Amino acid sequence: MLEFLSQQKPKILVIGDFMVDNYTWCECSRVSPEAPVLIAKSLKEDKRLGGAANVYANLKSLGSDVFALGVVGDDEGGKFLKEKLQGEFLTQKGRKTPFKNRIMAHNQQVLRVDEEDTSEILLENELIALFDEKIKAFKAVVLSDYAKGVLTRKVCKAIISKAKSLNIPVLIDPKGSDFSKYSGATLLTPNKKEALEALKLENLEGENLEKGIKKLKEDFSLRYSIITLSEAGIALFDKSLKIAPAKALEVYDVTGAGDSVIAVLAFCLANEIEIFKACELANEAAAVVVSKIGSVSVSFEMIKSFKRRDFENKIKSKEELLALLEQNDKKIVFTNGCFDIVHFGHISYLQKAKSLGDILVVGLNSDASVKRLKGESRPINSEFQRACMLAAFYFVDFVVIFDEDTPLELISFLKPDVLVKGADYKDKFVVGSNLVLRVELIDFEEGFSTTKLIEKIRNEK
Secondary structure (H helix, E strand, C coil): CHHHHHCCCCEEEEEECEEEEEEEEEEEEEECCCCCCEEEEEEEEEEEEEEHHHHHHHHHHHCCEEEEEEEEECCHHHHHHHHHCCEEEEEECCCCCCEEEEEEECCEEEEEEEECCCCCCCCHHHHHHHHHHHHHHCCEEEEECCCCCCCCHHHHHHHHHHHHHCCCCEEEECCCCCCHHHCCCCEECCEHHHHHHHHCCCCCCCHHHHHHHHHHHHHCCCCCEEEECHHHCEEEECCCEEEECCCCCCCCCCCCHHHHHHHHHHHHHHCCCCHHHHHHHHHHHHHHHHCCCCCCCCCHHHHHHHHCCHHHHHECCHHHHHHHHCCCCCCEEEEEECCCCCCHHHHHHHHHHHCCCCEEEEEEECHHHHHHHHCCCCCCCCHHHHHHHHHCCCCCCEEEEECCCCCHHHHHHHCCCEEEEEHHHCCCCCCCHHHCCEEEEECCCCCCCHHHHHHHHHHCC
16 A cells, blocks of 8 residues: 555645744753753754644655645744745734744753744635635645634635535544534544543543544534544544554654644545555554654655564564465464563563474464453553564564454464463363464463563552
8 A cells, every 4th residue: 555655646735724843952951040940052943844834744745746725924934834835825914923942952842932823814715715716626635723723613614615515525633622613524633632622521431432433423524533542543433433553662752743644644535545544554654753853744655664664574464474484394383372561471481482493473462352351451552562572572483463362263374383382271271282283381480470560560559
């Protein structure tokens, strides 16, 4: 899919609150004698595209033929945006273009100073007329609302109505607790906090997530209902609830992650990609962004690089893995488990398992499978994160995720030579033992258990 998308250049229109993100990089090594505050010595400044402009930048980086439509002030910020973006901007005299100055010290944001005018624009009719004139040329529309006054109720209603009449998808990154002005859009991308406020619910945990996301779809007449769940991924409701697990392993800065998510979703829908696949790709884009400092524009090449990380190449589907295993005559060792919180006991066990053959394959219980086996509070880490942790060990050759409660079907499919289990299976039936040449039982390291480790952490809180 990435190869296909990287060759597409859909025309996408971005409307909303275009802003300037300024970064002042400083050195802090002294405390002021005037007050108990650090003295920041400015080293350099870096102006970047922010808000709707960052959505534009992401779409551009993905390869879209993107066009900006908005309202700015007659100031330096407005001039900067007009120079950097292809589009048309109405200028409202006396209005301040949103300008966010982030003070950075030692790669950390220590202060943000905002200059902005959040009152509703005076040029609603002119903006709507400009939209009506341009819309027919585009495959998708993104409304990037940062509550700075451009996307008024009147503007949103007019845009959604016109786009729907032309069967053009409208994707909205919403703000505030009243989503009624977005009714009829293709989808919204609120985070959990925003969704709670808009739906007036207390929580979105467990069963409440499905109830809430379904209510979001019905209350605001959406084609798809989406709630971003931060480290848990993206929840989607079309005909039923699906969750695309998060891909991020390292989070340094969440700035701009939401912009990247909606940009990828818009790019995919403009190319008629199935919505859940679009959500999975949006997760990968977000993982790239949060691993970097400051707002950055994601590209398909960056997503490919993220997916190409060496240890992730060890994570295979059962079909991919079978094709690889059939190409050699080496001795295949198989073991399985949840591996929720990897500890020394796991490491010792897997090292010993590897010594029993040439290739060690680890069957990993999926999130759904772990919940059935361990309860609703598990797993602690997602299947993707657990798979990556296992794949990072040099003695693990491949990881394959399975959704059943036992690995019987997977063992039958892969046909390994050696099946490895813990010594606690002595005198017990080992699932799949009749399908392999031999079964090996390995002693566990005493004192190591994921369940006991979780209990210890909870008791020490």
